[in-house]
Amino acid sequence: MRGKPLTRSVVMVKADKDNQDEKAKFPPLSLGELPDVMQAAVARVGWKELTPVQAGAIPYMRARVDLMAQARTGSGKTGAFILPILERIDSSKKACQALVMVPTRELAQQVSRDAKSLTGDAGMRTVAVYGGSSYKPQLEGFKRGAHLVVGTPGRVLDHLIKRNLKLDQLQMLVYDEADRMMSMGFYPDMLQVQEFLPKRRVNGYMFSATFPAAVKRLAQQFLDRPEFLSFSQDQVHVEDTRHQYYLTPGMDKDRALVRIIEIENPNQTLIFCNTKDRVYYVTRVLQRFGYNADQLSSDLSQNVRDKVLTRLRDGKLRFLVATDVAARGLDIQDLSHVIQYEPPDDLEAYIHRAGRTGRAGASGVAIMLVNHNEKKHINRLSAHYNIKFEERPLPSNEDVQNLVSQRLTGQLEALLRGRDRLQTERMARFAPLVKQLSEDEDGLALLTMLLDDTYHAWMHKPPELPPVGSKATRKKTGGRRGRKSGGKGSRSRQGQRRRSSGKRS
Ligand code: AMP
16 A cells, blocks of 8 residues: 555544534644654655545644544554654653554554654664563563553553553553454453553543444543544444445355354344244354354244343343344344344345444444355445445454464463462462473363363453443543552452453353
């Protein structure tokens, strides 16, 4: 994309729905209007003009107004937050002044690479920190006096607790890909990082491709009266639904569904199939994979149907698989995702199905799985309803392996942080066994089973966030809460993690 002008439209709306039509407070800037330090950085990487997210977000960031921005990967969002950071850093100080939290190791590496390219030898030092990797280079980065720290919340928290990293000079805090951070189960870590922030105001910025209800709550908790900007090719506002499809091999659709679920990690999801038999089959596959899933079909007695729906409404059921007939007339609100296992027989049913997500002012995702024969439905729907479908790359087994490994490592590292001295002493009994098991295939199978069980026990239930306004919520005016907890993760924090970070049954 480098050097190529990007021509996406910019839609600006305020977080407050009543003021949606209000003009943007800070109009977009062109490249020539940027301060010298930013222009020099852009010249260094050869960009010819700003992308809409850069032009739109940078004025807010320079004005020190907290921001939540709807922007996807590929929109140039990394530049949108690195450039203002570059301007704000005082490189004569040997202290962390900007923190960017990201959901994955790969993104931490990429953002820090981008930051280094934009900086050149302009003086800003960057270090990337992420879980499941050696502490040594990360510690060396801190010792050199990194100005910008880019990291996954778990590892950032680790360094804060161990006092390797201090945030007393922090000016800017960026949450990148906030929706994915939630789906990785990082909410409790993000919450705990708040306790290490200085008492004075730190500017906060949240970038996310989608703003479902959970991410909106997150923004209210972590940002101070943020403005909301949406940068979207198709002028989709936050309340709207994103329409996506995956091209799946016909024979492998059930496994493809499982991989998509694992990657997307949706909260409550309605899964549509065209027939009762398919509903039964998909439900069984999900249940046997260990997901909290049930079916709704017109064959079931009213009593059983009511029980299933009560579980869904109470947040105790994560996946409901249904036919159109069974789901008709149901008042199921605020689902983060709707998945269509196959395209419906008639066009109108698509709208009914997709309309189950993105309600109550939250944005939702409507996903459809199509095989080669079914792909024509996408073209028809798109022509008939003027829907812009986004084709998503089908995740491979390796993609899933990588992601679940990162999620589990983050979770285990967090549990380890919470161990006290006696627990650490106790667990040392198993060290020789672990070594022995890791040395042969049968032993490895035992360890693998253990990790699989741990992961599934943790991932079964949708995250529950504390209501806005709870103790953890940041005060409107006084900046973030001062750091007090220190030490190892407290017991209550461990409880919090169990309650809110993963999916459990
Ligand atoms: P991002 O959305 O930040 O991951 O950026 C996607 C790609 O767009 C990266 O390869 C960037 O180097 C590139 N890019 C970012 N900003 C610009 C720009 N203003 N002009 C051209 N390419 C850009």
